[in-house]
Amino acid sequence: xxxxxxxxxxxxxxxxxxxxxxxxxxxxxxxxxxxxxxxxxxxxxxxxxxxxxxxxxxxxxxxxxxxxxxxxxxxxxxxxxxxxxxxxxxxxxxxxxxxxxxxxxxxxxxxxxxxxxxxxxxxxxxxxxxxxxxxxxxxxxxxxxxxxxxxxxxxxxxxxxxxxxxxxxxxxxxxxxxxxxxxxxxxxxxxxxxxxxxxxxxxxxxxxxxxxxxxxxxxxxxxxxxxxxxxxxxxxxxxxxxxxxxxxxxxxxxxxxxxxxxxxxxxxxxxxxxxxxxxxxxxxxxxxxxxxxxxxxxxxxxxxxxxxxxxxxxxxxxxxxxxxxxxxxxxxxxxxxxxxxxxxxxxxxxxxxxxxxxxxxxxxxxxxxxxxxxxxxxxxxxxxxxxxxxxxxxxxxxxxxxxxxxxxxxxxxxxxxx
Numbered sequence: 482x483x484x485x486x487x488x489x490x491x492x493x494x495x496x497x498x499x500x501x502x503x504x505x506x507x508x509x510x511x512x513x514x515x516x517x518x519x520x521x522x523x524x525x526x527x528x529x530x531x532x533x534x535x536x537x538x539x540x541x542x543x544x545x546x547x548x549x550x551x552x553x554x555x556x557x558x559x560x561x562x563x564x565x566x567x568x569x570x571x572x573x574x575x576x577x578x579x580x581x582x583x584x585x586x587x588x589x590x591x592x593x594x595x596x597x598x599x600x601x602x603x604x605x606x607x608x609x610x611x612x613x614x615x616x617x618x619x620x621x622x623x624x625x626x627x628x629x630x631x632x633x634x635x636x637x638x639x640x641x642x643x644x645x646x647x648x649x650x651x652x653x654x655x656x657x658x659x660x661x662x663x664x665x666x667x668x669x670x671x672x673x674x675x676x677x678x679x680x681x682x683x684x685x686x687x688x689x690x691x692x693x694x695x696x697x698x699x700x701x702x703x704x705x706x707x708x709x710x711x712x713x714x715x716x717x718x719x720x721x722x723x724x725x726x727x728x729x730x731x732x733x734x735x736x737x738x739x740x741x742x743x744x745x746x747x748x749x750x751x752x753x754x755x756x757x758x759x760x761x762x763x764x765x766x767x768x769x770x771x772x773x774x775x776x777x778x779x780x781x782x783x784x785x786x787x788x789x790x791x792x793x794x795x796x797x798x799x800x801x802x803x804x805x806x807x808x809x810x811x812x813x814x815x816x817x818x819x820x821x822x823x824x825x826x827x828x829x830x831x832x833x834x835x836x837x838x839x840x841x842x843x844x845x846x847x848x849x850x851x852x853x854x855x856x857x858x859x860x861x862x863x864x865x866x867x868x869x870x871x872x873x874x875x876x877x878x879x880x881x882x883x884x885x886x887x888x889x890x891x892x893x894x895x896x897x898x899x
Contacts, residue, residue: 519688519797519878520577521898525678526570527790539566540662549662549671558625561593562666569659570677576896578605578652579681581877582645584615585778585793586660587785589673593624594664596672598778600645600679602656610637612659613645616778620765620786627779628769642768643777643793653681675785680794680898688798688873690866693844696803700839700847701811704736705859706756708851714751714760718767719774721760727775727834728762729851730813731784734836734883735762737811740787756856775834777815777881784883794898796878799846799869801898802837804891805882811849812837813881816872823871824864828852837880 526532529542539553552564579602588596596619599612614630633640638647647653658679662672708729712722719725735741742761750757766783768776781791796802805812814837820829825848836849838860846863853859872878882899884890893899 518577518683518685519873520575520579520683520896521680521795521797521878522575522577522579522682522896523678523680523792523794523898524570524573525676525792527676527678532568534571536569537566538568540568545675547660547662547674547677549664552664555666556663558663561624563663564666564668565661565663567659567661568674568677570657572603572655572657573679573681574655575653575681577683578654579656580647580652580683582653582656582679582681583643583777583793583879584658584677584679585781585791586618586674586678587676587782587789587791588618588620589675589786590619590621591670591672592665594662594670594672595619595625595627596674597661597663598677599659599661600656601659602645602653604637604647604651605654606651608637608651610651610653611635613640615640615645615658616643616776618779618782620783622764622767626769627767629771629776631770642771643779652683656681676790676792678792680792682795682877684795684873684877686874687870688878690869691798691800693840693865694800694803696806696840697844698840698842699806700841701737701806701809703733703811703836703838703849705849705856706733706736706759706851707853707856707859708759709854710755710856711759711763714754715763718760718763719772721763723852725759725763725774726851727777727780727813728766728783729759730834730836730849731766731780731881731883732756732759732762733849733851734811734813734881735784735787735789738787738789738883738885740789742787775832777879780813781881781883784881788886789883790886791881791883792899793879793881795876796880796898797894798873798878799865801878801894802880803840806837806839808891809888810882810884810890811839813883814872815876815879816868817875818867818871823867825861826850826863826868832875834881
């Protein structure tokens with residue numbers, strides 16, 4: 482299972498992923514910290530009007546997406562020269578001192594084109610930070626391999642794979658993002674950035690347990706895919722099995738929306754392997770620096786290559802998750818837990834992604850959990866209170882939101898986190 486929910490400082494150092502079926506992590510035996518405030522705010526740009534609020538440098542909008550029109554200069558990367566142009570968002574005020582920020586995007590990157598997303602902010606100490614790279618991304622890997630960027634720690638904090646983590650006293654009071662679009666020098670192709678956004682948050686503890694309010698008895702018909710049937714496949718993409726929980730979960734949600742890679746797209750997969758679309762997702766979410774497939778925004782960006790909307794955010798409770806299920810939108814959730822800590826989940830993990838497909842008649846989470854021996858065994862029902870506490874405590878309630886463009890999101894709360 483991808484080790485994505487806890488121990489983020491070691492993630493930044495590229496530590497190995499966690500394992501299933503072993504003793505739980507050290508925190509599992511400790512009492513949870515007391516509930517704290519759950520400040521979460523998301524801001525995204527998805528239309529020509531949205532992009533009109535930012536600053537263009539060699540870009541313009543067409544069809545509600547950013548494109549290169551007149552390159553601002555050239556950049557050499559890994560020995561090749563690229564024309565580049567960029568778009569910078571306006572500064573967004575958080576309304577609270579944010580300890581973390583996560584950017585996400587969707588884009589098309591034909592041929593050898595690619596995109597870099599950066600974030601900077603103003604801190605509680607009053608200084609403007611340096612721009613830090615949140616990801617270098619291309620849909621395919623033939624020329625440019627998608628990667629997070631290590632070695633970006635300074636007095637203001639650092640980047641733990643996909644997450645800006647602020648230093649004490651340097652929490653973000655405002656932030657902005659920048660997308661830089663690259664194409665081979667002298668070429669005419671352009672990447673197309675269709676959405677860009679970020680979630681800033683300051684969350685602590687397990688939150689407050691919630692009683693079901695809506696979505697009881699609603700379970701969405703999300704296809705069931707097991708990660709474990711892929712054990713040992715493609716070691717260059719971290720070897721399948723427990724390492725592929727994120728792309729397997731993303732594949733389930735992409736398929737729920739009636740799309741995904743075509744047989745021609747995954748023709749490179751060994752024809753004896755079942756569910757080759759999962760192998761495709763693993764390859765095309767793989768982070769070269771992290772050496773794994775659990776980079777959160779790389780997964781929502783992967784969904785975007787099939788025309789879906791996708792972004793990363795955090796939720797404050799299962800009551801907020803219920804709104805998405807009631808709107809017909811399954812969620813991919815990140816969490817960690819000890820063995821038998823959550824009724825219905827009998828293993829332990831230092832970090833896992835699974836699909837929240839609905840709720841039982843009594844409000845218990847109905848999951849498509851890829852940590853199963855077969856596809857048929859993927860569907861599980863978990864204990865609500867323990868699931869909610871672990872999810873909020875270990876990942877801050879992190880979710881992938883993936884949907885068809887025509888499907889409306891539920892109305893957001895006053896402090897909008899979607």
